[in-house]
Amino acid sequence: MGEYVVKRIDDMDAALFGSFKRARAELGVESFGMQVIDLPPAFDGYPDHDHTHDDQEEVFLALRGSGELEVEGERMPLDADHIARVGPAVKRKVWAGPEGIRLLVLGGVPGRAYTAPEVTQIGGPDPKMPGT
Numbered sequence: 001m002g003e004y005v006v007k008r009i010d011d012m013d014a015a016l017f018g019s020f021k022r023a024r025a026e027l028g029v030e031s032f033g034m035q036v037i038d039l040p041p042a043f044d045g046y047p048d049h050d051h052t053h054d055d056q057e058e059v060f061l062a063l064r065g066s067g068e069l070e071v072e073g074e075r076m077p078l079d080a081d082h083i084a085r086v087g088p089a090v091k092r093k094v095w096a097g098p099e100g101i102r103l104l105v106l107g108g109v110p111g112r113a114y115t116a117p118e119v120t121q122i123g124g125p126d127p128k129m130p131g132t
Contacts, residue, residue, distance in 0.1 A: 009036050009102075015119065015126040023104075025122045032114050033058075033107030039067065039096035048093040054117070056107040060084045060094070065101035069094055078103070 005027045012021040021036035023029075033056065039046060048070070051058065060069055066079035070093040071086060078084065078094065078101065086092045094103065108114050119127045 012036070013122045015124070020119075020127060022120055022122055022124070024116065024120050025124075030114065030116070031108075033105075033116065033120060035105050035120065036063070037094075037103045037105055039094065039101050039103070041096060041098055041100045043096040043100070046094040046096075048091055050091050051088040051107075055088045055109045055112070057088055057110060058086050058092070059106040060086070061104045061106075063102040063104055065099045066097035067095050067101040067103075068097070 007026050009021055009023070012023060012026040014021045019038045019040075021038070023036045024032075024034040027034070037046075060078055061083045062078045062080060066077070068075040069078045069084050069086075070076075071084075072091055075095065076082070076084065079097075088109075094101070118124045
């Protein structure tokens with residue numbers, strides 16, 4: 001890829017019925033994880049998870065809509081006025097608000113080079129949901 005890339009989010013390769021946009025791969029980013037996640041109104045199926053398996057910390061930023069980020073059982077707003085960072089060992093879950101939410105999720109491992117998981121590669125498999 002060249003020194004810059006501009007892509008329309010809705011045209012990006014996606015998994016999970018189009019909700020998991022592989023923004024990192026589409027833009028050629030190699031130094032950190034980056035996905036765009038679209039959740040429909042009142043969606044409650046986002047997995048409760050941590051990143052102890054890969055030591056990633058994540059940053060959540062709402063691009064449109066709103067919802068809540070549940071961290072260790074406490075819910076906090078995710079909207080145009082809030083941004084959140086969650087450490088690797090902390091359980092997290094996203095709850096979509098009444099109009100849904102489009103999230104930019106950034107991830108990386110403090111002090112280590114980023115290694116992109118297969119699910120973030122263009123044409124990669126769907127991310128595993130708990131219980132599947």
